[in-house]
Each structure stands twice: as C-alpha cells, then as structure tokens.
Amino acid sequence: MKKKLNLAPAFFVGPHVILFAVFILLPTFYGIYASFTKWNLMNEPVWVGLDNYKTILFDNGSTFHTQFNNGLKNTFIFVLLSVPLLIVIPLLVAVALEHKKVKGKSLIQSIIYVPGLISISAGALIWLLLFNKQLGMAGNVFGSDVSWPANQPYAWILIIIITIWGGVGGNMIIYRASISGVSQDLYESAEMDGAGTIRRFTSITLPSIRFPLIYTFVMTTAGAFNVFGQPLMMTDGGPRQSTHVLMMYIRQLAFGNGESIAGMASAMAVLLGLVILVISALQYYVMNRNAA
Amino acid sequence: MLSTLLAGCGEDNSKTITFWTPLTGDDGAYMDQLVKDYNATNPEIKVKHVITSDMYTKLSTVLNSGKGVPDLTIIHADRVPGYVKQGALEPMTAVTAAQPEIKQENYLPQAWSTGTIDGTQYTVPLDIHSNVMYYNKDLLKKYNAESFLDDNVVTIDEMLSLQGKLAEGDYVVNDALLGWVILGQIQDLGGDIQENGKPAVNTPVMKQAFENVKKINDAGLMTPFGEDGYLMFQSGNVLFSTDGTWSSTAHAGVEGLNFGVTNVYSPTADKFTNRSSSHLFSMMKNKDRSEEKVAGIGNFLEFIRENSIEWAKAGQIVASKQVNESPDFKNYMQSFFTSSEKEIESLYIYTYEYYPYIAEAVDTYCGDIVRGNVDIDETLQTMQKFVEDKIAEGTGGAAK
Numbered sequence: 201m202k203k204k205l206n207l208a209p210a211f212f213v214g215p216h217v218i219l220f221a222v223f224i225l226l227p228t229f230y231g232i233y234a235s236f237t238k239w240n241l242m243n244e245p246v247w248v249g250l251d252n253y254k255t256i257l258f259d260n261g262s263t264f265h266t267q268f269n270n271g272l273k274n275t276f277i278f279v280l281l282s283v284p285l286l287i288v289i290p291l292l293v294a295v296a297l298e299h300k301k302v303k304g305k306s307l308i309q310s311i312i313y314v315p316g317l318i319s320i321s322a323g324a325l326i327w328l329l330l331f332n333k334q335l336g337m338a339g340n341v342f343g344s345d346v347s348w349p350a351n352q353p354y355a356w357i358l359i360i361i362i363t364i365w366g367g368v369g370g371n372m373i374i375y376r377a378s379i380s381g382v383s384q385d386l387y388e389s390a391e392m393d394g395a396g397t398i399r400r401f402t403s404i405t406l407p408s409i410r411f412p413l414i415y416t417f418v419m420t421t422a423g424a425f426n427v428f429g430q431p432l433m434m435t436d437g438g439p440r441q442s443t444h445v446l447m448m449y450i451r452q453l454a455f456g457n458g459e460s461i462a463g464m465a466s467a468m469a470v471l472l473g474l475v476i477l478v479i480s481a482l483q484y485y486v487m488n489r490n491a492a
Numbered sequence: 493m494l495s496t497l498l499a500g501c502g503e504d505n506s507k508t509i510t511f512w513t514p515l516t517g518d519d520g521a522y523m524d525q526l527v528k529d530y531n532a533t534n535p536e537i538k539v540k541h542v543i544t545s546d547m548y549t550k551l552s553t554v555l556n557s558g559k560g561v562p563d564l565t566i567i568h569a570d571r572v573p574g575y576v577k578q579g580a581l582e583p584m585t586a587v588t589a590a591q592p593e594i595k596q597e598n599y600l601p602q603a604w605s606t607g608t609i610d611g612t613q614y615t616v617p618l619d620i621h622s623n624v625m626y627y628n629k630d631l632l633k634k635y636n637a638e639s640f641l642d643d644n645v646v647t648i649d650e651m652l653s654l655q656g657k658l659a660e661g662d663y664v665v666n667d668a669l670l671g672w673v674i675l676g677q678i679q680d681l682g683g684d685i686q687e688n689g690k691p692a693v694n695t696p697v698m699k700q701a702f703e704n705v706k707k708i709n710d711a712g713l714m715t716p717f718g719e720d721g722y723l724m725f726q727s728g729n730v731l732f733s734t735d736g737t738w739s740s741t742a743h744a745g746v747e748g749l750n751f752g753v754t755n756v757y758s759p760t761a762d763k764f765t766n767r768s769s770s771h772l773f774s775m776m777k778n779k780d781r782s783e784e785k786v787a788g789i790g791n792f793l794e795f796i797r798e799n800s801i802e803w804a805k806a807g808q809i810v811a812s813k814q815v816n817e818s819p820d821f822k823n824y825m826q827s828f829f830t831s832s833e834k835e836i837e838s839l840y841i842y843t844y845e846y847y848p849y850i851a852e853a854v855d856t857y858c859g860d861i862v863r864g865n866v867d868i869d870e871t872l873q874t875m876q877k878f879v880e881d882k883i884a885e886g887t888g889g890a891a892k
Contacts, residue, residue: 240886241552242578263874263881333719334661335727350718350863437856439717440865455549456852459574459886 235466240459252467264464271446278445279424282363286420290368294375313369324433327362349435355443359430371416378409414487418480425476446472509539509788512562514547519806526802530795537788555580561778564789569606569770572614573845581614582775587790588613594793602841603770603811615772616793617811619803620839622768623672626733626743629750644754645761648704655711661729664713666721668735671855673756676767677701679840680758686844693850694876704759706862717863737826738807753825755838768839849879
C-alpha cells in the first residue's frame with residue numbers, strides 16, 4: 201500500500217524554518233562574507249581576504265585594533281560583573297518566593313518582572329535622573345558628590361544597576377517554574393532527616409534545576425556579550441572610553457556618523473561571535489560534566 | 493483574484509511622491525503638517541511623508557538593492573559630499589529649471605551652497621539648524637552679568653570673570669553639544685579641519701580650541717562631567733546653555749524659565765561662530781522616478797519655499813528668504829540669527845568631505861579632554877589617527 205505523505209509537521213515547522221533562514225541564517229552567512237571585504241554599504245563589497253582580521257588582531261598602530269581590544273576588554277568586564285548577579289539574584293528571589301510564608305507572590309513577581317518590559321532608553325533616563333548629583337536622589341538623599349556616569353567605578357555600578365533592574369525578572373520566572381516542579385516529597389523527606397534550609401537548597405533544589413541553570417547561564421552570558429544599550433545611554437562609552445563596549449564600536453563602524461565601514465564592522469562582529477561561541481561551549485561542557 | 497485584492501489594498505505609486513525624513517522628534521509633526529497643507533492644495537501628485545528612524549542605514553540598503561528608493565528625502569548637509577562622490581544623488585537640475593524661484597538668491601547662502609558640488613546643485617534647503625547659546629535672564633541679573641550681552645558676543649574672559657562669584661550649585665555654562673562648540677571655536681580661531689583636502693585634527697588651532705574651553709571647566713564654571721547640563725539649565729542653575737536652535741520649544745515649555753538666545757561664546761568679540769547644519773531636500777538616484785514625479789517634487793519644494801513658516805515652530809531657521817524675512821518669522825526666537833548679515837555669516841556649516849569622521853572623533857574625545865581626564869597632545873594624535881584610519885577603510889569600496 202502506498203504510504204500517504206504527512207505534510208502536517210512541515211506546515212507547522214515550515215514558517216519558522218523560512219523565517220530563521222531569511223532573518224538569521226542568510227544575514228549571518230552574508231556577514232561572514234562581508235567580513236572578508238572592504239564595503240561601505242553603498243557599493244559592491246570588494247574582496248580583501250583576511251586583511252580586516254589581520255588589522256583588527258595584529259596591527260598595533262591601527263585604530264581598529266585599539267578599538268577592538270578596548271571594546272572586548274570592557275565587554276568582558278561587563279560580563280564578569282553582570283552575569284553572576286543575573287544568575288544568583290533571580291535564583292535567590294525565586295527560592296524566596298517559593299516559601300510558603302510569602303504572601304502576594306504574583307504581585308511581587310510582577311513588580312520584579314515589569315522593568316524588563318521597559319525600554320532601555322526609558323529605563324536609562326529614569327536611572328540617570330535618580331543618580332543625578334544635583335537634581336536626583338543620589339545627591340539629595342545619599343549626599344553623593346560624585347557624578348556617577350563620569351567616574352569609575354561608579355559608571356560601571358550604574359550600568360550594572362540598570363542591567364540587574366531590567367534583567368532579574370526573566371531568569372526569575374524560569375527558576376520559579378523549575379523549582380515549583382520539584383517534588384515536595386523530597387523536601388519533606390529531607391526535612392524529616394534533619395536537613396536545614398541551605399542543605400535542602402544545595403542537595404535538592406540546585407541539582408533538580410541544573411538544566412534550567414545551564415540554559416540561563418549560557419544564554420545570559422551570550423546576551424551580556426552583546427551589551428549595547430545600557431553603556432550607550434548611561435555613559436556613552438565614557439569616562440575615558442572605559443565603558444565603550446565592543447557592540448558600540450561595531451555599531452559605530454557599520455552605521456556611524458560617517459561613511460559606513462561595514463566590512464571591518466562585520467569582521468569585529470564575527471570575532472565577537474567566535475568568542476561567544478567558544479565561551480558558551482566551554483560553559484556547557486563544564487557545567488554539564490559537573491552536573492552529570 | 494489575489495493580485496486584484498493586493499492591488500486594491502495598495503496605492504497607485506505613480507501618483508504618490510514617497511518622501512523619507514529622519515525627523516523622529518517633534519519636528520516630524522511639523523513636517524507632517526506641511527505635507528498635509530500641501531496635499532490640501534489638491535496637487536496632481538500627492539506627497540506621502542514617511543518618518544524613517546535610522547534613515548541613512550535604510551537608504552544604504554535600498555540604494556544597494558535599487559528597490560524601494562524614495563522619491564524625495566531630507567538629508568543633512570554633511571552627507572552631501574559623500575553621497576555625490578558615491579554617485580547616489582540626482583542633481584536638482586530638472587526641479588530648478590521647472591521652478592525658477594528655487595534659486596540661490598531665495599535661500600540662506602550657506603544652506604544653498606552646501607548642496608552645490610562642482611557647480612551642480614544637488615539639494616534644495618529646508619533650514620539651518622545651529623548650535624546657539626541660551627541664557628537665563630534671571631541669573632544674568634542676579635550675577636550682574638547682563639553687560640555680557642551688550643555686543644551679542646559673550647567672550648571666554650567675560651565668563652571667567654564670574655569665577656568665585658557663583659552660589660553653590662550654579663554654573664556659568666553647561667556642556668551641551670560640546671563637540672559642536674569646539675568645532676565653532678576652530679572657526680573663531682581662524683582654523684579649519686582640513687589642509688589641502690587632508691584631515692587636520694592634530695593642529696595648534698584644535699589644541700587652542702580645546703584649551704580655551706578647558707579654561708572654563710578648570711575654573712569650576714562648567715557643569716560637572718556626567719551631569720545633565722541641559723536639564724540643569726532648564727532647572728535654573730546655569731547661566732548659559734550651548735545647545736541647538738531646536739531646543740527653544742522645549743525650553744519654552746519649562747515653567748518659570750526666563751530665557752533668551754545669543755551667539756555661542758567666543759575667544760574674542762571680533763569673531764563668533766555658531767556651528768550649524770542644514771536639512772536639505774534631495775533625490776537619491778532612482779531610475780523609476782518619472783518626469784511627472786520630478787515635476788510634482790518641484791511643486792512641493794516651491795510650496796515649502798513659500799509656506800514653511802510652519803517649520804519655524806520646530807525652532808529651526810527656515811532657509812527660504814521669503815519666510816525668514818517675513819514679519820511672522822520675527823516672532824520666533826531663532827530669527828535673531830537672521831537679523832543681520834553678520835549673524836547670518838556666523839552660521840557655519842562644515843562641508844569638508846570627511847567632516848563626519850572628524851565630528852565623530854571630536855564628539856568621542858572632547859569630554860575627556862576638556863575635563864582634563866586625558867593628555868591633550870596624546871589624544872589629538874589618537875584623534876588624527878582615528879580619522880585617517882576611518883577614511884582609509886571607509887572609502888575603499890568599489891567606488892574608487
């Protein structure tokens with residue numbers, strides 16, 4: 201008997217595959233191609249082989265080399281400062297919200313989640329006003345006489361505050377959903393065996409949610425490497441270029457004030473993509489092995 | 493049937509002038525009104541105003557593909573040399589031939605000439621928008637500094653004379669549009685940003701310009717780095733704000749802010765410069781633009797020349813002489829800058845091909861230089877290299 205072709209799966213998966221191919225896959229491959237060219241967006245790209253990469257990685261006298269190194273260094277600082285906080289704080293909040301004695305869980309969750317829905321530009325304006333030395337809370341309430349966006353380490357603190365403020369909610373929701381799925385029997389048995397709060401957390405909660413933890417850790421890290429809006433809005437890369445992250449340089453080169461330098465920008469973007477790929481793979485490998 | 497339906501949903505593009513602008517702020521609404529007023533005259537071809545955020549990026553995309561190129565655009569003055577070099581701009585020859593009043597004599601000279609490259613006219617100006625200096629009348633009175641405005645030029649020395657005389661929390665000037673201020677100071681000092689077509693950033697004049705402004709900061713008279721100096725002016729803590737013509741509407745909305753406008757401060761009263769730019773109507777290369785549409789564009793631009801008083805509401809200096817010399821225009825604060833030949837001359841627009849890179853370098857580093865966070869000589873070298881490297885990479889496409 202002739203087997204009937206079932207087109208239903210293709211019907212459901214097809215649109216996603218098409219959108220993924222058109223808006224992610226093709227631009228990615230075109231971006232990689234562009235990284236080997238000299239291109240100003242207006243004219244046809246001219247193939248230059250590895251020239252852009254050589255300049256970025258090895259030409260010490262070049263502005264692009266300096267910008268790449270400075271941008272990558274600042275991006276790493278942001279990742280190291282923000283990622284642990286974006287993992288630990290939502291986890292602690294999620295655990296706390298799962299406690300029986302906490303009332304108004306939905307309201308608290310909403311309050312924590314809502315900042316993530318506000319655009320970075322609007323959030324940045326709010327925080328800049330709050331930390332305005334003369335007009336805001338920083339000076340008037342805390343008596344601070346420092347211009348936060350213009351001095352380190354305050355500039356980084358300000359950027360991290362707005363990042364945590366807007367970023368805690370997403371991971372918290374994932375952790376809450378995972379923790380609520382852990383069998384209460386396990387906690388009750390452990391409690392009967394005399395396990396305290398910390399022991400129950402380390403021996404039951406953490407192992408039970410290891411996959412969501414790996415997922416959020418990898419995704420949060422990858423997201424942090426792409427940071428752009430917070431330093432742009434809060435400090436514009438200053439003071440002394442110390443918060444000028446790599447995505448800001450890439451954006452500036454590709455679509456900045458002057459003529460586009462899209463080939464060089466693409467090469468920087470590819471290098472950043474490789475860094476994210478390697479670090480994500482390492483994270484996954486180490487965490488998955490430890491969790492096994 | 494599907495094609496009929498789709499055709500019904502769309503519109504006849506041959507009867508519509510697609511007009512892209514980057515006017516994402518309040519000024520977009522004023523342009524909307526101008527377009528609405530024009531369409532109300534029942535022209536044969538109507539104008540469709542499309543406010544396009546990130547317009548230059550989108551223009552690159554459509555120009556590259558050749559599809560969806562708008563019939564008419566508004567671009568900034570500093571884009572003209574680059575676009576002409578890349579062959580992206582259509583000359584306005586047909587428009588000016590069909591509309592005899594669209595000619596140099598009928599517009600502010602700087603605004604018109606930014607679109608003239610090698611004798612060909614590529615743009616028709618809408619406005620000049622300039623760096624200006626607002627002053628707080630109450631604070632000037634409080635500090636007995638009203639005499640600073642006697643000759644309409646506030647000098648750096650006059651500003652420095654207030655050192656040690658201000659109450660805590662008050663400042664003489666803010667750092668709004670600091671990069672524009674520096675570029676104005678270069679003209680005041682008789683310098684330029686190019687020498688024989690080559691970018692000239694690391695120059696004695698540039699250094700002097702930075703040092704002059706730095707003097708004000710070093711005397712504790714400039715709003716602190718990182719604070720919102722624009723907002724501090726609006727809150728009544730700053731005597732002078734060096735922002736733009738377009739800010740007048742926002743300042744006017746602040747209750748109790750008693751303010752006026754004058755020229756940006758200068759080293760001497762003999763020479764003063766208000767670094768400016770211009771919004772220009774232009775036609776990007778588009779093989780599908782019909783002669784009929786070009787004629788329609790001509791009609792629209794002539795309407796704007798005669799009726800753009802609406803644009804003054806956006807705080808801009810309207811380029812059309814018919815409008816900026818009209819009694820109505822005198823009601824607007826920015827008419828100060830067309831009140832005399834000397835004022836008109838003070839509106840300086842950079843037309844150097846690589847100006848955007850130089851402006852980017854100045855904007856990137858000016859804050860740290862003026863605040864003394866970095867070594868000035870070393871940073872000027874970095875800025876020069878910054879511009880040279882970008883020029884070398886940015887112009888190397890197929891358009892050699």
